[in-house]
Amino acid sequence: MTERPRQFDLIAFDWDGTLFDSTAIITRCIQLAVADVGGTVPSDSQASYVIGMGLMQALAHAAPDVPPERHADLGMRYRFHYMAHQNDITLFDGVLPMLQDLKDRQHLLAVATGKSRSGLNEALHSVRLRGVFDASRTADETASKPHPLMLQELMAELDITPERLLMVGDTTHDLQLALNAGCPSVAVSYGAHEPSGFAALKPLYIAHSVADLHQWLLTNA
Numbered sequence: 001m002t003e004r005p006r007q008f009d010l011i012a013f014d015w016d017g018t019l020f021d022s023t024a025i026i027t028r029c030i031q032l033a034v035a036d037v038g039g040t041v042p043s044d045s046q047a048s049y050v051i052g053m054g055l056m057q058a059l060a061h062a063a064p065d066v067p068p069e070r071h072a073d074l075g076m077r078y079r080f081h082y083m084a085h086q087n088d089i090t091l092f093d094g095v096l097p098m099l100q101d102l103k104d105r106q107h108l109l110a111v112a113t114g115k116s117r118s119g120l121n122e123a124l125h126s127v128r129l130r131g132v133f134d135a136s137r138t139a140d141e142t143a144s145k146p147h148p149l150m151l152q153e154l155m156a157e158l159d160i161t162p163e164r165l166l167m168v169g170d171t172t173h174d175l176q177l178a179l180n181a182g183c184p185s186v187a188v189s190y191g192a193h194e195p196s197g198f199a200a201l202k203p204l205y206i207a208h209s210v211a212d213l214h215q216w217l218l219t220n221a
Contacts, residue, residue, distance in 0.1 A: 008184075008221050010134075010160045011102060012151060014169035015113035016051055017191025020123060022089040023170075026051055027192075029085065030062050033078035039066040051192040052114045052173040054139035086122070092190070094210035099132055101218060108158055111136035112150045112167065112177070134158060146176035151183055166204075166221060168213070175201035188213055 017023040030047040034040070042062045050058035059074045060066075066074055102109060110133055113120055117138045124130055135157050143149035155165055167178035170191020178185035179201060187203040188210075189195040195206055205220070207213035 006105065006107065006221065007164075008107065008166040009164040010108040010110060010154065010158055011166045011168060011217070011221060012110040012112045012154060014052060014167075014171070014174045014191075015111055015115055015120065015123065017170035018168060018174075018188055019091060019095050019111075020089060021092050023048060023051060023192045025085050025089055026082070029078055029081040030059065032081045033059065033074055034063040034066065036077040037063075037066055037070050037074050039063040039070075039074075045194075048192040049171075052145050052169070052171040054114055054144035055116065057139075057144050058114065089123075092210045094214060098210060098214040098217070099129075101214070102221070103132070105218075107221065108134045108160070110134060110154050110158070112145075112154065112169075112174075113137070114139045114145055114173075116140045145173040146180055148177060148181035151177060151181035155181075172197050172201060175203055186213070186216065 013019050016026060027044055027047040031041050034042060047062050050062045056071060056075055059078060060071060063074060099109060111120065115138050117140055120136060120138050135154050137150045137153055142153055151165065151167065155162065162182035165183045167174060167183050167185040169175060170188045171193040175185045175187055175198060185203045187195065187198045187206045189206055189208050198206055205216050207216055
């Protein structure tokens with residue numbers, strides 16, 4: 001492991017599609033929920049585009065023809081389908097060793113996610129990750145991405161300045177979040193969004209696998 005000084009004190013990770021292999025299931029659950037309430041079922045790309053937003057914001061965006069008075073039903077049906085499949089979702093291979101190596105280098109680690117607090121807590125418990133992260137923010141307890149408040153609150157809690165925080169995510173929402181907060185970012189290409197949209201948001205690097213991300217972080221973070 002490299003002994004070079006840390007460039008970033010805090011590394012904030014998105015959850016779904018970055019650490020957690022959930023993109024395909026979330027996409028399908030969105031589609032099933034929209035079908036259940038009679039909306040026009042979004043394509044795979046339309047459904048996966050909203051991953052990273054707060055749940056109700058994401059569902060409304062994915063199903064623009066579903067009237068607002070049906071949004072509560074839409075959310076209920078999404079949760080029904082997601083709960084049926086949540087045990088099918090796992091961490092990407094290599095995530096746990098990567099996080100341990102970063103902790104060994106004394107990086108602070110955080111999660112900045114569009115999930116709900118209850119959903120994140122359940123995921124952290126199910127994969128025995130409690131204690132790995134120093135802080136976390138979810139979309140239902142702060143502003144949804146790409147509003148910068150999520151990262152601003154993490155910086156305030158952990159006493160970190162923007163240039164010392166690195167945001168890692170798989171969507172343009174994550175990269176725009178970092179830009180809005182004045183923080184650098186790294187993108188991963190194996191999640192919800194096609195990497196063709198990343199360059200305009202100026203990530204420091206685009207990693208094409210967890211192993212690629214792991215090596216870049218050890219060398220550059």
